Amino acid sequence: MGISFDAVDGSVWLNFDIQPAANPTSATDRTAKLANPGFGRVFTDHMAIVRYDQAKGWHGARIEARANFPLDPATAVLHYAQEIFEGLKAYKRDDGGVNLFRPDANARRFRNSADRMAMAQLPEPVFIEAVEQLVRADRDWIPGGEGSLYLRPFMIANEVFLGVKPSAEYIFAVIASPVGSYFKGGPAPVSIWVSENYTRAAIGGTGSVKCGGNYAASLRAQAEAIERGCDQVVFLDALERRYIEELGGMNVFFVFDDGSLSTPPLGTILPGITRDSIIALAKASGAQVREEPYTIEQWRADAASGRLKEAFACGTAAVISPIGQVRSASGDFSINGGAAGPVAMGLRKQLVDIQYGRAPDPHNWIRNVA
Ligand code: PLP
Ligand code: COI
16 A cells, blocks of 8 residues: 655655554444534544654654654644644545545645745655545544544654754644534534734735644634634734734635625635635636635625625635624624525535535545545
8 A cells, every 4th residue: 555755765655554553442432422523522543644854754654543642842843833734524425435625735735834834845645645544544433414524634843852943853643533513503604703903924924824823823813702702703914904814714705796706815814725616616607706805894884785795704624604793893793684695505515515425526626535
């Protein structure tokens, strides 16, 4: 089950050593855990691990029992947060097969994140192989129905050194978590809080990569959103504090009365794979999609005038979640009377049907895990 990669010298073969867990969860316990998994609290029996050091390059690829990492207290990631991650899902098809959705796009974004964070770049085929091998090892953990297996590839700086410099050693790992809906209310409309005190990303910063530090820096604003009774925070740009950027863990779309859609342009936001897929689906169905700046003042005015019909958040974890209420220190407004709209729900169905293999896949997004 080896795959070749040319990052080292073009001739190296990477083989995952498969070491099944000695004491896997019993079928009865697994069924109980799968009944109502929520998001990110239940984990499977295995993990994938690949190590990097400067002498050996990428090596030691294994699927093994999920276990703690022993970390020296001086390990670089614990001090300077050199860490990146990804999120993608495996879906169980009605015929019992398993689909991954655009894992190549996650592998590419992971390399970009590594580059920005001065980390070793994992070859994309190794990323995909690690994900596939873990899904094979833990395929009994994929929930049926509308659940899925959330896969979390990540990489940490593992050098034991307190100097501030890129680590010379890394651990890449993938863990898996059976999940239901990210929001407690499922696809019911969510409420969002506009953060006027905190920003998420500046030009030249790390907003467009998936590093843990971005999320650490967003938590105070997200906590403020929860205090205000909202599900998620939405950030404005750091320069003018007017342009909508994205939510704490999701991109955002606006739907107008002429049937067109708009979404904030790339730059300081995460280039979401769901965002990219929605742009493709909407364009294929004939809608105009603009990637353009949109201010909070305009959003409020368009919601009041009726020019704005819908707004929705999107991401791997959230899928597509309509936004019903927007709250901020300078006043609240609702969208579409606080109800889910047909464009968001239609796109959600199109996307989910492709992911679960219930609809054709004209964009070649699905990778079948044999
Ligand atoms: N924006 C942020 C900050 C995120 O954390 C995520 C989730 O991964 C997204 C957007 C959506 O990205 P994707 O659609 O690739 O999951
Ligand atoms: C994802 O959607 O994969 C994310 O990483 C978002 C996170 C808030 C769970």
